[in-house]
Amino acid sequence: MSLATKYNPSDIEDKWYKHWMEQKFFASKPDPKKEPYTIVIPPPNVTGVLHMGHMMNNTIQDVLIRRARMQGKEACWVPGMDHASIATEAKVVNMLKEKGINKNEITRDEFMKHAWEWKEKYGGIILQQLKKLGASCDWDRERFTMEEDMSAAVIEVFVDLHKKGYIYRGTRMVNWDPEGQTALADDEVNFKEVQGKMYHIRYQIEGSDDHLIIATTRPETIMADAAICINPNDERFTHLKGKKAIIPLINKAIPIIEDDYVDMEFGTGCLKVTPAHDINDHEIGLRHNLEVIDIIADNGKLNDKAQILVGEDRFVARKKIAKLLKEKDQLEKEEDYTNNVGHSERTNAVIEPKLSTQWFVKMEELVKPAYENVMNDNIKLIPPKFKNTYKHWMENVRDWCISRQLWWGQRIPAYFLPDGDFVVAQNDEEALQLAKEKTGNQDLKADDLKQDEDVLDTWFSSWLWPISVFDGFKDPDNEDFNYYYPTNDLVTGPDILFFWVARMIIAGYEFKGELPFKNVYLTGIVRDDKGRKMSKQLGNSPDALGLIDKHGADGVRVGLLFSAAAGNDLLFEEKLCEQGWNFGNKIWNAYRLVEGLEVKEKDTPIEAMKARDWFEARFQDALREINDHFSKFRISDALMTTYKLIWDDFCSYYLELVKPPYGEAIDKETYEATITFFEDILTILHPFMPFLTEEIWHQITDRGDKDCVIVNHWPIEKDYDQAILHDAKTAFELVSQIRNIRASKGISPKEALTLHVKTKSEMIYQEYISVIDKLANIEELAFTTEKIDQAVSFFIGSDECFIPMEGTIDVEKEKEEIQKELDYNKGFLKSVKKKLENERFVSNAPAQVVEMEKKKQADAEAKIKTLEDSLANLG
RNA sequence: GGGGAUAUAGCUCAGUUGGUUUAGAGCACCUGCCUUACAAGCAGGGGGUCGUAGGUUCGAAUCCUACUAUCCCCA
Numbered sequence: 001m002s003l004a005t006k007y008n009p010s011d012i013e014d015k016w017y018k019h020w021m022e023q024k025f026f027a028s029k030p031d032p033k034k035e036p037y038t039i040v041i042p043p044p045n046v047t048g049v050l051h052m053g054h055m056m057n058n059t060i061q062d063v064l065i066r067r068a069r070m071q072g073k074e075a076c077w078v079p080g081m082d083h084a085s086i087a088t089e090a091k092v093v094n095m096l097k098e099k100g101i102n103k104n105e106i107t108r109d110e111f112m113k114h115a116w117e118w119k120e121k122y123g124g125i126i127l128q129q130l131k132k133l134g135a136s137c138d139w140d141r142e143r144f145t146m147e148e149d150m151s152a153a154v155i156e157v158f159v160d161l162h163k164k165g166y167i168y169r170g171t172r173m174v175n176w177d178p179e180g181q182t183a184l185a186d187d188e189v190n191f192k193e194v195q196g197k198m199y200h201i202r203y204q205i206e207g208s209d210d211h212l213i214i215a216t217t218r219p220e221t222i223m224a225d226a227a228i229c230i231n232p233n234d235e236r237f238t239h240l241k242g243k244k245a246i247i248p249l250i251n252k253a254i255p256i257i258e259d260d261y262v263d264m265e266f267g268t269g270c271l272k273v274t275p276a277h278d279i280n281d282h283e284i285g286l287r288h289n290l291e292v293i294d295i296i297a298d299n300g301k302l303n304d305k306a307q308i309l310v311g312e313d314r315f316v317a318r319k320k321i322a323k324l325l326k327e328k329d330q331l332e333k334e335e336d337y338t339n340n341v342g343h344s345e346r347t348n349a350v351i352e353p354k355l356s357t358q359w360f361v362k363m364e365e366l367v368k369p370a371y372e373n374v375m376n377d378n379i380k381l382i383p384p385k386f387k388n389t390y391k392h393w394m395e396n397v398r399d400w401c402i403s404r405q406l407w408w409g410q411r412i413p414a415y416f417l418p419d420g421d422f423v424v425a426q427n428d429e430e431a432l433q434l435a436k437e438k439t440g441n442q443d444l445k446a447d448d449l450k451q452d453e454d455v456l457d458t459w460f461s462s463w464l465w466p467i468s469v470f471d472g473f474k475d476p477d478n479e480d481f482n483y484y485y486p487t488n489d490l491v492t493g494p495d496i497l498f499f500w501v502a503r504m505i506i507a508g509y510e511f512k513g514e515l516p517f518k519n520v521y522l523t524g525i526v527r528d529d530k531g532r533k534m535s536k537q538l539g540n541s542p543d544a545l546g547l548i549d550k551h552g553a554d555g556v557r558v559g560l561l562f563s564a565a566a567g568n569d570l571l572f573e574e575k576l577c578e579q580g581w582n583f584g585n586k587i588w589n590a591y592r593l594v595e596g597l598e599v600k601e602k603d604t605p606i607e608a609m610k611a612r613d614w615f616e617a618r619f620q621d622a623l624r625e626i627n628d629h630f631s632k633f634r635i636s637d638a639l640m641t642t643y644k645l646i647w648d649d650f651c652s653y654y655l656e657l658v659k660p661p662y663g664e665a666i667d668k669e670t671y672e673a674t675i676t677f678f679e680d681i682l683t684i685l686h687p688f689m690p691f692l693t694e695e696i697w698h699q700i701t702d703r704g705d706k707d708c709v710i711v712n713h714w715p716i717e718k719d720y721d722q723a724i725l726h727d728a729k730t731a732f733e734l735v736s737q738i739r740n741i742r743a744s745k746g747i748s749p750k751e752a753l754t755l756h757v758k759t760k761s762e763m764i765y766q767e768y769i770s771v772i773d774k775l776a777n778i779e780e781l782a783f784t785t786e787k788i789d790q791a792v793s794f795f796i797g798s799d800e801c802f803i804p805m806e807g808t809i810d811v812e813k814e815k816e817e818i819q820k821e822l823d824y825n826k827g828f829l830k831s832v833k834k835k836l837e838n839e840r841f842v843s844n845a846p847a848q849v850v851e852m853e854k855k856k857q858a859d860a861e862a863k864i865k866t867l868e869d870s871l872a873n874l875g
Numbered sequence: 876g877g878g879g880a881u882a883u884a885g886c887u888c889a890g891u892u893g894g895u896u897u898a899g900a901g902c903a904c905c906u907g908c909c910u911u912a913c914a915a916g917c918a919g920g921g922g923g924u925c926g927u928a929g930g931u932u933c934g935a936a937u938c939c940u941a942c943u944a945u946c947c948c949c950a
Contacts, residue, residue, distance in 0.1 A: 576887090637900095849934095
């Protein structure tokens with residue numbers, strides 16, 4: 001059976017994924033004889049589809065988990081999803097709307113039934129997509145943050161924190177989404193530049209004909225004004241101090257107060273203070289004890305406190321107010337104004353700052369161990385530059401608003417008594433019991449208690465993820481939890497360092513007294529070639545599955561990893577995936593060469609013996625480097641070292657050296673060594689390119705179902721011959737030089753050449769002549785103590801080499817080249833001499849460094865001398 | 876407004892406690908090759924004085940200061 005000349009990933013990828021699943025290679029169970037290696041997936045949003053960022057960070061996780069598995073660890077990668085309250089609820093509401101059902105007209109239970117149906121039907125596409133990428137998760141362990149046990153953990157934690165006094169109710173200016181009818185976290189708000197208007201409104205001063213002018217983008221909120229604020233240093237308004245201003249249209253007098261907050265440069269220097277509808281105004285209000293008048297209802301319409309335009313939408317009201325003001329001649333002017341307006345990430349509605357009662361977690365105490373254990377590197381952030389960011393956040397941590405006005409999520413386990421007091425309990429019965437104790441009223445019934453309508457923030461589930469996926473709350477002493485927790489590495493994006501990572505660390509210490517993971521690898525953010533973050537709005541994100549179809553999963557994985565230094569954003573170019581495929585194709589063809597060889601019992605040629613010895617050492621050399629890169633999470637570098645080992649060393653040198661002349665057979669010994677090397681290479685490449693390596697692994701020979709590269713053992717580091725690497729490097733450099741001469745002189749590789757060498761150590765040349773011959777077609781090697789006339793010359797270290805070339809030498813060009821090299825060496829010598837002539841260098845620098853400089857000087861001087869001689873010889 | 880990060884070849888990045896040459900890699904580029912595994916390939920080559928200005932040091936891409944530019948986070 002002959003192999004296709006081009007590697008076609010789609011022929012094999014599904015086949016091997018299925019095989020791995022059937023053989024249960026991804027499955028893990030506690031094995032005390034083995035060291036556990038655990039990763040929990042950053043749970044993707046249940047509504048999500050695979051995008052570049054997911055591919056990036058899941059590829060990294062897969063590389064880590066596959067390598068750990070090959071190293072003989074009990075590798076466990078737990079997959080799963082979070083329930084994404086807001087996004088999912090929005091999807092379900094839309095779905096219902098299409099069916100003609102209004103969320104407000106159905107019960108909570110009915111809604112939840114629809115939501116679960118939606119989840120079962122449409123949720124979790126992303127996990128199927130991860131399989132295409134090759135993700136070797138233990139799918140039997142898949143978890144979901146809304147499933148029963150995980151939810152129970154969330155409730156348990158809420159109750160526990162409440163008991164400890166960390167949970168409180170508070171009034172807070174929240175980002176209110178009037179369309180989604182919920183408060184949003186800051187990170188769920190997108191700021192967009194919006195073309196609006198700045199309205200200049202005239203407020204009359206009480207008891208005078210004088211007036212002041214305020215500039216605002218939100219005239220519809222004037223009815224909620226509690227004061228006018230001026231800067232105490234603003235001399236323009238000294239005369240207004242202590243007076244009152246009258247709100248137009250409703251003719252209400254409000255005080256004129258003074259506060260440094262007011263920017264004298266901005267607007268008119270007079271600020272209307274609306275404590276209920278602006279976060280900064282709210283703070284001013286607190287400082288000056290101002291009345292809070294909330295005139296906007298939850299649905300974004302003006303309520304009766306507004307007195308006028310009651311029931312109008314805020315944007316409609318804005319226009320109408322402007323018109324009314326104009327009619328009363330109280331609108332000084334309108335001008336165009338661009339400002340940054342927050343929009344809901346989910347519904348795209350303009351965010352309304354709104355005062356509301358929410359549930360909060362007090363963070364100051366909780367944060368302490370999480371702070372310390374990152375600062376002292378018990379938990380390592382990779383790259384460490386994120387420690388600074390983390391530190392800053394932890395030192396300025398704010399309380400965490402955990403309530404969301406939604407149904408899809410864990411309902412807050414707080415039960416309100418008729419008098420407005422409340423109890424917090426795991427369930428209805430417990431709540432009733434507590435309520436009875438609290439009130440002393442034994443006649444209370446379940447119906448008298450009303451559970452809080454809100455649910456908990458999704459992060460309040462996912463911060464427990466590393467613990468709850470192993471049922472560490474439900475059953476704290478279970479075998480899985482004891483074995484797999486704490487987990488090893490967490491791979492995620494820096495954008496959720498606070499929202500998720502920091503909170504998991506907090507939860508780890510608070511609930512288990514221990515770190516949840518040892519290393520946090522923060523990947524870069526995938527951007528497009530213009531440096532823009534990939535987003536749905538911009539439509540600049542390539543179709544992830546389309547990329548896999550086009551370049552193969554292995555190609556995409558390699559393409560992503562090529563430019564993925566930890567913590568550095570990567571500018572994604574599809575070309576990189578193509579390069580990934582090219583690499584696969586290269587290996588495919590290397591295998592085609594090996595597979596097509598005819599094997600015979602015969603003597604091994606010297607160059608093949610050399611090649612074997614060299615590659616064995618070279619492989620070990622690279623293996624050490626790769627392991628070192630992995631130990632430092634330099635995944636991209638580990639891949640690049642592997643890439644060069646395979647492409648440059650194995651294909652370009654090793655295979656070229658052992659390849660028999662056309663039509664001849666290869667000796668058995670070399671063939672077998674080559675197959676072994678090939679298997680070694682497939683093994684270390686497997687984490688990066690799982691599909692291709694598995695396919696070739698099975699092409700090599702008929703193997704049993706269990707004999708797969710995915711479970712092959714990662715190579716052991718062995719001692720190796722350093723000298724052979726050094727010598728071979730010299731020989732390859734010589735080969736390169738000879739090829740260079742052929743290229744520049746237009747000499748065909750088929751034309752054999754003679755090589756003369758002027759050297760003190762002839763050994764290396766003698767040993768490697770067959771290698772040099774095979775790669776550079778040198779039929780004769782001679783040693784000389786004199787210059788060779790009519791020859792091109794070049795240096796290998798301080799050895800001078802000559803290739804006679806009668807009649808073909810262009811003397812002028814030759815002189816030019818020698819002169820160029822001479823100039824370089826002279827310049828170099830000068831810099832070395834400068835150092836050595838500096839007494840302070842010689843006396844202060846380590847002896848080793850001085851020694852090195854002296855050697856450099858001697859080498860350079862010798863080289864300069866021979867170059868000058870050559871120049872003289874050429875006349 | 877507060878905090879953080881980054882600046883090295885055309886592009887994307889390495890450069891690990893300051894000293895292995897006058898700074899490396901991949902891609903791109905240029906030249907020559909359809910050599911029988913691979914033209915999505917092979918061989919060879921050019922290209923940067925390390926954002927700017929100072930400082931510390933025998934020695935700075937590397938440490939310090941200021942400036943400039945870009946990005947991120949928080950308000």
